[in-house]
Amino acid sequence: MIRLTQYEFAKIITRKSVYLALAGLLVLLALYACFGHPGPLNGTSYYKPYEGAITEEKVQAAQDQKQSEGYSEEKNQNRYGVFYDISIFSPESIKNYARYDDSGNVMERTVTVSEIHYNKPLGYLLEYIDQFGVLFMMIIILLGLAPVFAEEYARGTAALLRSSKRGRSQVVSAKLMASMLYVVLCVILFTGVNLLIYWLRFGNLAGADTPLQSVGMYFQGFYYDFSPYRLSAVQYYGVQLVTHLAGSMIFGCIVLCISALSSTSFVAMVINVAIVGVPYLAFDVLNFNPGWAKWIEEFSFSTMMRVTRLFQTPASYSVFGLELSYLNLYMIIMAVVTIGVVFGMYRTFRTREVFS
Template sequence: MNEGVYEELHEAWGGPVTDEKIALAREEMGLSDSGEKASASFEDMAAAEVHFMVAIAGMNRDRLNERIENLSGELAHLSSGSYEYRVASKEWSMLQELNEPHGFFLIRAWRGMFDFIEPVSGVIFLSTLILLGLTPVFADEYTKRTADLILATKHGKRRIVSVKIMAAITYIFVLFILLHFVNLVFQWGKFGGFQGWNAPIQSLPGGLSIDLLYEQSPYGWEVWQFFILSFTIQFFACVAFGILVLFLSVVWKNSMIAFFISGALLGIPFMIQQIGLNRGAFQYVSSFNYSELMKAATLFEQFKVYNVLGYPILYPPLILGIFLVLTSVLTYLIYYRFRYQQVVN
């Protein structure tokens, strides 16, 4: 991919879309479709691709404006104290704060950084390494028949648990940073830098494709802000999953059983989504699970709220709050189980 060609195109077409850019892009596309303009060279194909993206950005801008108008109409007819009014008002206010978010920006290196956070394959890769590294942490003490000796020592019932948890978090941190650093170096070498760091997240495509995952996202962040947020959430998700693995390692006292149960708890919600059972109670299972939390960036693709005591709570802070509480409870249970359980050799 010749970055110089796209940089030249960005000078002419870059930034938020305007009516003039959209009209010109559609005119160029019409000439190309009719055969009046050749498109055999790389430069011509790149230009045709950018014209198409500008036209798509214009359509997304119109969809956003239409959504704001529809919400304004709904607010005029809804009771101000109803839950529906609160939902519509929340979405309307978030969309109003967006400032021309659709356009053409050179952000392919950033797209590559997000490609390590979003896909299911990345979740599977990270979770497998966590499972392999953490399932033996407590279970091996029972397999090697050293648990009795550890529990009989002065600090064997508490401080050693703290040390193991800190070692597990250190393992996850080093693993996480190393993998993302390798990906950063790869993207830097591939694209020669990280242009478009201040572009709105609504322009984040899949490479240079038209698959704009965040085209109607109500969150008004720049790409670099969104990456730091997604990076932090994914690290928290890895730590939360690691605490779950440690808890199962204490409970089952067997590395293989802890491995398969942890893997099942991670994979079953994904299977529910794949076979189309994410309705009713299964909808909550498919939305609130470790794999969704680990795919941190996808939490912000669209406006999504849940009814909590009559108030709409955004999906990202809600799932973060739930797993923060769950992880705290599991951490307490690790201390409790390891300290008070009976060990039989």
């Protein structure tokens, strides 16, 4: 079984399209990290005099500084970011700012930021999965896994495999394990390159022990300020990576199942792009947001790969009288879908003989 898995893994990683995509996407990642933002440089020295508890003196100093120097997001964001952070998390701002859930109720802060610390490097690391990481994994998984079963049909080897001693189940298991190993290695590769780039870019990964709620994604967008989870920045980074990996593996299972149902790799690719890519393009890129399609956005497969929405704000659903958090309900649905997809993949490859 191990040798069979090794053989299937070698078939995946020796595809030229995978290497070309990896090279192109890693170059784009480096360009995005270096030029995608106006000034992601080490800003520790600007934050150092203001670190610690947010006091009235610091709030006043931040207001005076912003007024006197004409604060603008287009200017040096590391220098003025500390004043922006202090203003956002000052007691007055928190008191006067409210966010509402889908039912129109005011959301309560589980964790209130009361101190200022430099944690911008972590913000960029969290952002990469939310944006570029999803695109990277979708493309790499599609190119690597869409041909896994469809290629056997196109070459006419599917019938031969099924008639062999291990063809009905063990071949499918080997393909599944090899595919999941491929997904894991791609996530590790992308994560390692991303860490290296931002370590070199910032010179540090400061702020690892600061609250998640104080981390600014897109430099000054505090996406997690109402998050109900009491996690430090580095703890959430670990949670984000694990969740992203799990979502990528679920997507990989879906791609394999569609591949088992498709007569060619191209057909499998098109169907998978429609299933996962279209909702991502519509909701995340084009901001398509009609009320009737809200459930598609909330429970799409790309949501787990992107991660942010699952931990961003408190939300709950009533299912047969049982109150479930958004995170728990989403994980239950994905678990059921994954079991069904894997079962369907085994059954399809074992029983389907002819493709038209």
